[in-house]
Amino acid sequence: xxxxxxxxxxxxxxxxxxxxxxxxxxxxxxxxxxxxxxxxxxxxxxxxxxxxxxxxxxxxxxxxxxxxxxxxxxxxxxxxxxxxx
Amino acid sequence: xxxxxxxxxxxxxxxxxxxxxxxxxxxxxxxxxxxxxxxxxxxxxxxxxxxxxxxxxxxxxxxxxxxxxxxxxxxxxxxxxxxxxxxxxxxxxxxxxxxxxxxxxxxxxxxxxxxxxxxxxxxxxxxxxxxxxxxxxxxxxxxxxxxxxxxxxxxxxxxxxxxxxxxxxxxxxxxxxxxxxxxxxxxxxxxxxxxxxxxxxxxxxxxxx
Numbered sequence: 001x002x003x004x005x006x007x008x009x010x011x012x013x014x015x016x017x018x019x020x021x022x023x024x025x026x027x028x029x030x031x032x033x034x035x036x037x038x039x040x041x042x043x044x045x046x047x048x049x050x051x052x053x054x055x056x057x058x059x060x061x062x063x064x065x066x067x068x069x070x071x072x073x074x075x076x077x078x079x080x081x082x083x084x085x
Numbered sequence: 086x087x088x089x090x091x092x093x094x095x096x097x098x099x100x101x102x103x104x105x106x107x108x109x110x111x112x113x114x115x116x117x118x119x120x121x122x123x124x125x126x127x128x129x130x131x132x133x134x135x136x137x138x139x140x141x142x143x144x145x146x147x148x149x150x151x152x153x154x155x156x157x158x159x160x161x162x163x164x165x166x167x168x169x170x171x172x173x174x175x176x177x178x179x180x181x182x183x184x185x186x187x188x189x190x191x192x193x194x195x196x197x198x199x200x201x202x203x204x205x206x207x208x209x210x211x212x213x214x215x216x217x218x219x220x221x222x223x224x225x226x227x228x229x230x231x232x233x234x235x236x237x238x239x240x241x242x243x244x245x246x247x248x249x250x251x252x253x254x255x256x257x258x259x260x261x262x263x264x265x266x267x268x269x270x271x272x273x274x275x276x277x278x279x280x281x282x283x284x285x286x287x288x289x290x291x292x293x294x
Binding site: 006010011013022035039041042043045046047049050051053054055056057058060062063065067069070071073074075077 | 110115117120123124127128131132140141145148149152153163172183189203206207209213214219222225226227231241245246248251266270273274276277280281284
């Protein structure tokens with residue numbers, strides 16, 4: 001397997017949506033190709049860092065304000081009918 | 086090296102009960118749906134618009150439209166996927182209004198210099214996020230993801246931050262499955278490449294720009 005072929009399968013490997021045979025081929029490649037190992041490992045870390053990060057969390061005070069605004073607008077919209085999605 | 090674990094689980098029957106009740110006119114059921122997904126919608130809106138005020142508007146408008154159109158929700162997809170589609174459309178509209186000089190479309194295929202070929206292959210330190218304070222890390226992550234084209238950023242956020250499946254992301258963004266897959270790969274690789282400047286083992290984190 002070439003590095004470019006490994007890269008094409010990288011997402012499927014990380015998302016665990018590949019058959020056993022392809023997985024074995026990819027892991028065989030990872031065992032000897034240090035560059036692909038690093039790319040794979042650091043891509044996985046990239047995803048995990050973003051997934052676990054707290055960027056753009058909704059602050060509680062803003063959340064309360066938004067809820068109140070949403071429910072008030074919803075109730076008053078009952079009179080004016082549905083909007084186009 | 087194991088696979089990454091998905092963040093969101095399957096929809097619960099509880100969600101279906103809430104949607105049914107909300108459709109029947111129970112506003113407290115709808116309010117519970119708002120509580121369940123407001124954080125997700127806010128994050129998605131912030132990522133797309135990159136503007137706090139716009140994100141607040143998007144959250145309100147998305148839930149208001151969902152409320153007004155509950156009758157049209159057929160239940161063939163998850164309520165959350167349907168809500169995300171509404172929120173993404175609202176957020177893109179905001180972005181287009183704010184940056185009329187740049188066409189913003191999720192359909193465009195973007196070719197960039199730093200496409201899918203990794204150049205930076207130095208390993209990262211074992212716990213890269215611990216090299217920085219929480220505030221520094223947040224700044225690095227925000228700045229890095231803001232540098233991605235919006236069509237890549239949106240796919241990455243829906244798939245990897247919010248935990249939608251490829252099929253759900255395709256449905257929410259009205260894109261084909263191959264388009265979602267190709268953008269996700271490029272988004273992941275570009276983010277990895279850019280973060281390597283900060284997390285590179287040899288750099289020790291203190292010389293990154």
